[in-house]
Structure formats: C-alpha cells, structure tokens
Amino acid sequence: MVSERGLQVLRAIVQDYVDTREPVGSKSIVERHAFGVSAATIRNDMALLEDEELIAAPHTSSGRVPTDKGYRVFVDHLAGLRPLSPAQRSAIATFLDGPSDLDDLLVRTVRALTQLTGQVAMVQYPSFARAQVSHLELVDLGGGRLVVIVVTDTGRVSQRVGVVRTLLDEAQFAVAKATLRAAITGSSIRDASQAVSALAEGQSAGDPIGDAVREIARILVEELETFRQDRLVMAGTATLARREADFRGSIYPLLEAIEEQVTLLRLMGEMVADERGVATRIGRENEAFGLSEASVVTSDYDVPGSHARVGLMGPTRMDYPTNLATVRAVAHYLSRLLEDDESAR
DSSP states (O other): OOOHHHHHHHHHHHHHHHHHSSOBOHHHHHHHSOOOSOHHHHHHHHHHHHHTTSEEOOTTOSSBEEOHHHHHHIIIIIOOOOOOOHHHHHHHHHHHSSOSSHHHHHHHHHHHHHHHHSSEEEEEOOOOTTOBEEEEEEEEEETTEEEEEEEETTSOEEEEEEEOSSOOOHHHHHHHHHHHHHHHTTSBHHHHHHHHHHHHHTSOTTOHHHHHHHHHHHHHHHHHHHTTOOOEEEEOTHHHHHTGGGSSSOSHHHHHHHHHOHHHHHHHHHOOOOTTSEEEEEGGGGGGGTOTTEEEEEEEEEETTEEEEEEEEEESSSOHHHHHHHHHHHHHHHHHHHHHHHHHO
C-alpha cells in the first residue's frame, strides 16, 4: 500500500523524468522538492513504489523512471490539467482564426497542436452520414471534364474533378444537372447516395443525357462516400524521429499506424473521456493495437449533427498535464468555431 507521501514522490519522479530525461534518484528529489524528510526516507518510499511496479530502474542506473502503470496512476490521480498561458491561448486562436472551410480548419488544428506540444497531432473528421445535401453544383470544364461540388447543411464542402465520355451541349448539361440536383437535394448523405445509384440504373441506354447522368452519378456516389468515411488529418510525424530516444524499441509501428490510419481510428474510437473531458491510453494499454511504445491523449469536439475526436500521440514520457489541457482547449475552441459557423448560416 503506497502512502500519500509515496504518491507525491511518484508525482515528483514523473515530473522530473519528463523535464530532464534522466532517471530520478532520492537525492535529486530532496534537492528539487520540499518534502522535509531525508534522502533515506525518500529511498524507502521509492522502494515501495517499485514494489507496486509504479517505477523501475533502467539498466544499472541508481535512479528510477516511471512505468506505464506509474504514468497511469499519475494521470488518473496526481496530474491536474495545467492551465494554458495567455500566450498558448493566443496561439490557438491565431492558428484557428479565419479558416476557409472545414478541411482548412482541421489542417490548422493539427498544426496548432503539434506546434504547441511537439507531439504527433491528429484530428478525426466527423461523420456526415446524417448530414443533408443542401446544394449540388456541376461545372462543365469542356472536353468531358467537369467539377462536382457537394455542399451539406453542416457546412461541409467537397469537390472532385471527373471525366465523362458522353459530351453534352449547354442545354443538355443543364437538364442533367437539374435531374441530379432533384434526386439528392434535401436528402441525407446516406439517402442521397442510394438515390443517385437508383437514378443511374433507371436511365435509358443510348440517350445522351441518360448516359451522362449515369457517368456523373458514378463520380457523385464516390464523392458522397467521402462524407461517410472515417479519416484523420495529421501533423508532426517528424517529431517521432527527433524523439526516437524516448521510445524503448522501434518507432516503426507508430509510423505504420500513421500511414494506415485504421489502427488509430479504432483506438480513438474506444477511448472514453473522463470527467475532465479528456481520455488517455498509455503504453501497454495500446498493446492490442501494436502501439505499446506510445501514449495517446484525446478530447471530443462537437460539430452540428456529429462529433469526433482530436488528439496527440507520442512517447509515454510526455508532459501529460500540459498535453491534456492543450487537447481539451483546442477541442473546445474547435467546437465553438463550428457552432458559431452554424449559427451564422
């Protein structure tokens, strides 16, 4: 059973190890922290922490470092969220100010997070499967090339350039556009995709407008599917290489997870926020996902009609109080921006 002072010694070990990257000894704890007891007493507390597998000795060092279990106790019971400084809050506002659309906002979000924390930053696209199509625009570029633009009632805008074999004159193109608009405007993304597919199947072969509608419908269905797919925007991958010494083994599984994204999406999907609005998975808690070398912290953000997560991934040796507070602050700011954008429409 660890005493209250023992837990405070654990807090000191975590903080000092994160600050210095050096194993922490009893002498340095006495010098850096006001416990009012001798180094021998601190050594006894450290021995009890080691018995509880909260700290461990790396190699032959006389100092100790936190274990994954020690970091978990620290995050759950000892780590208050560190208030962000005015400069940090100003940086978040500056990074996220004046985005042109959702895609731009999410890119700005991960850049802000990695700049502020030095970790790999990631933000999940919200699922817009239940969003409604508010507008469809088709722009004829000539030569069979066209731009397909889909706008939803949540403010999401996507566009794709496609190529069709059937060439239409201006009047025929207007008819095809009106036909497709009528099929999906006001429908949910899910229903719109089904309606476009049904519309394509119902077109008469050999009719130029029908052939064009069928070809454009194929492009449109692909575009509508992107609204329903889970995906991540990420930044800061290079930080892993710069901090490779903080990982016990290879960083390759982390790089693979970043490239694949599916693993990270599954992991983030399982994380449940605590009463502070943040969630943490530390080291071996991520073993099922092949990420036992990493910690992941997340917070939820809201968007009208949906919600998603924003987070950080890095070594278990990270500044949890600051990173958790930063993720939560960015998530709140992101939610507010999206809510204000919805109110303004």
